[in-house]
Amino acid sequence: MALLLVSLCLAAVITLYFRNNPLGHSRKFMIRRFVNWFPLGMTYAFLYMARYNLNVSKNAMGDMMTKEQFGLIFAAGTITYGFSFLLNGPIVDKIGGKKGIIIAALGSALMNLLMGGVTYLYLMGRLKTNMVLAFSVLFALNMFFQSYGAVSIIKVKAYWFHVRERGVFGAIFGTLISFGVYFAFDWGQAIVNASQLHIEGEKTAFQRFIQHIFAIDTGTTNATWLVFTIPAFLLLVWALIDFILLKDSPKEANFDDFDTADASSAPGENDDNLKISIGFMLKKIFTNPVMITIALVDFTSGVLRNGIMQWYLVYAKETEQTNPAFFEGSKFFINNWGLLLCMTGIFGGFAAGIISDRLFNSRRGPPAAINNAMMIVLLIIMTFSLFRHPTVFGLSAILITLAVIGVHSLMSGTAAADFGGKKMTATASGIVDGCVYLGSGIQSLAIGYLSHRDWTYWPLFLLPFAFMGLWLSIRMWSELPAATKKYILEVEKAEIKKQEREGTTGDPAQA
Template sequence: MALLLVSICLAAVIFLYFNNNPLNHSKKFIFRRFVNWFPLGMSYAFLYMARYNLNVSKNAMGDMMTKEQFGIIFAAGTIVYGLSFLINGPLVDRIGGKKGIIIATLGSALMNLLMGGATYLYLMGRLKTNMVVAFSVLYALNMFFQSYGAVSIIKVKAYWFHVRERGVFGAIFGTLISFGVYFAFDWGQAIVDASKLNPEGPRTAFQNFIQHIFAIDTGATDATWLVFTIPAFILIVWALIDMVLLKDSPKEANFDELDTADASSGDDDDVKITLGLIFKKVFANPVMITIALVDFTSGVLRNGIMQWYLIFANETKETNPAFYAGSEFFIKNWGLLLCLTGVLGGFIAGLVSDRMFQSRRGPPAAINNFIMIFLLIAMCFFLTKNPTLFGLSAVLMTLAVIGVHSLMSGTAAADFGGKKMTATASGIVDGCVYLGSGLQSLSIGYLSAKNWHYWPLFLIPFAALGLFLALRMWKELPEATKKYILEVEKAEALKQH
């Protein structure tokens, strides 16, 4: 049933893509652009599966990986992810998004295979080094390669989508994130359940498939390492597909170059991307700094909910059985719920931006942050008291925060950075997301060990800060976009007369 809903959701996304053509591109161009973004997007979605499988493995290992240990490992990865954009953002701007996504998928696949090996050795009692050290190093390396994914997908998008279309692509970007979360949590949990030494109830067809294909019966322990190795094999397949189908720009696919009306519109095609130019257009741009700070708060909020809800809910099994019983729907369908609400949140934010605010990204970001403040207050009230309303508030949080993240990382950074430096610009913005994620990982891992009530309280100031910053960029648009909108309005006025 869950897979059917996700498939319907994917079909709806594809339908909306083909029916959104404000610039009247040819059918051939629209189809070729789909062939470009779909495999690229699915590669990015499975990168998410190979990122958040750590969360699933933590729940599978139970007390063998404590909250504090998990917080340290996850923080090590997210901090490396955030800082690595200083290297790979400018690099992807030079080498292109195609090479960038191939580096991301193959590099992450290798690291996941190594994490699977480390998990096997740990569970079999053969790991000679400290588990936290081993996983922190491998997960950090995984996240280094993962960081190529976001900048690569946005780099390619910047050449294929006009600014007036990017709100919808931001929605597609949010959808891909949501699919990745579904793959990570629900498919990942299905892999964990299928790889148990003594599964509960009768074996399913998927369990039999896993048992026979991977020959996992060690007779000693659950094969939890498969939650790392299976995503690695999937990434390798998508890397091969990207090698064949992906093109960095319309020109490489034998179309005319598209003037996207972003911050690089009108620039000389032969201009050299120097550190000085990057500093001027990105680091010295107050709008870019504001976008990065808004996404920093979204990183705290997104992973502050997505990463910790299952851990919290599973802990109540012993301490508050009635609350746990009321949370089972959310626990069993966490990935699916995050997927569906993330898709909805991304599309609402993108369509509102393009249709109601002339492709300004600040207004819908401000609205979503305003909503999140109230949802977090509700979580404070319902924590341990009403599992249904608490779970519903947590799920709706992801709807709002994916809307903010898809607009900031997936769209605004490319708008104001321009297609020539979009990887550097989006990399800095996305890096701030994961610096925020690292901060919340260390903080909530520490605070929740004392009292879970600190969890939503810790997040409220970041939603308020996100609201304040989004309001500051309410009216901002790149100059080329303003010029394009004025030209369109003049042309429409002439038609009416």
């Protein structure tokens, strides 16, 4: 049933993509652009599966990996991810998104295979080094390679999508993130369940398939390492597909390049002979107050997004012993966490993108502010329903992910490319996405520490970041790149002239 719902959502996303064509691209171009972004996007979704499988493995290992240990490992990865963009963003701007996404897929696949190997050795009692140290190093390297993925998908998007189309592409970006979360939590949990040494009741077809293909009957322990190795093999497949199908720009796919009306279209910025060094790009971005605001908004979204996604299952699992009634009331959310994150993330991304493009002339600040205001209300509700009302608490957590994916897809997936321009879009979106994971690293350390003492601190810790996100979003309420303003003005003038001509033609007295 879950797979059917996800498939229907994917079909709806594809339909919306083909129906959204404000620039009147040819049918042939729309199909070729779909062939370009779909495998690129699915690779990114499976990169997410190969990232959040760590969360699934923590629950599978139980007390063998404590909350503090998990928090340290996750923080090591997310902080590495955040700082790696200073290197990887400029590199992708130089080499292109195709090479970048292939590096991401291959590198992450290798690190996941190694994490699977460490998990195997640990469960078999053969690990000769500290588990936390081994996982921290490998997960940090995994996140280093993963950082190529986000900037690569935005880099390719910057050449293929006009600013007036990017709100909807931001929604597609959010959808791909949501699919990745679904793959990680629900498919990952299905892999863990199928890899158990002793399965109660009749085995499902998937469990029989996994046990037959991977011959996992060790006789001593669950084959939890498969939650790392299976995503690794999937990434290798998608890397091959990307190598065959992906093109960095319309020109490489035998179409004419077109003016995307982002910051690269401003006077003096659209010179093909302009030398753009790493230092030039970093200076351009770090001296742009709008880019700094976008990065700070996404920093708050990183705290809020992973502050919910990373810890809800851990919290709910703990209540099984301390508050059985609350645990029973949380079972629907526990059993469907990945699917719920996927559905709400898709809706949140599309709502924010469509509102941005159609109601606010492609301004990204207004819908980000609306979503942050929603999160403030929901975090207050979470605080008062903690330990008391499992359904209200679970719904609030899920709706926060809806709002925060809307913010993230607008800031990292859209606004950074708008204001960075297609020539520097990987560097710009990389720095913005890096701030997301710096925020994620901070919350991982803080909540891992605070929740060990009292879970009440959890939503209270997140609340100031939602207020900060609201304030910053309001500050950038009216911001648009100069080239986008010029494009919108020209479109409005053309529309007025068209209406005047039609009015003159339709009125016999004027004729």
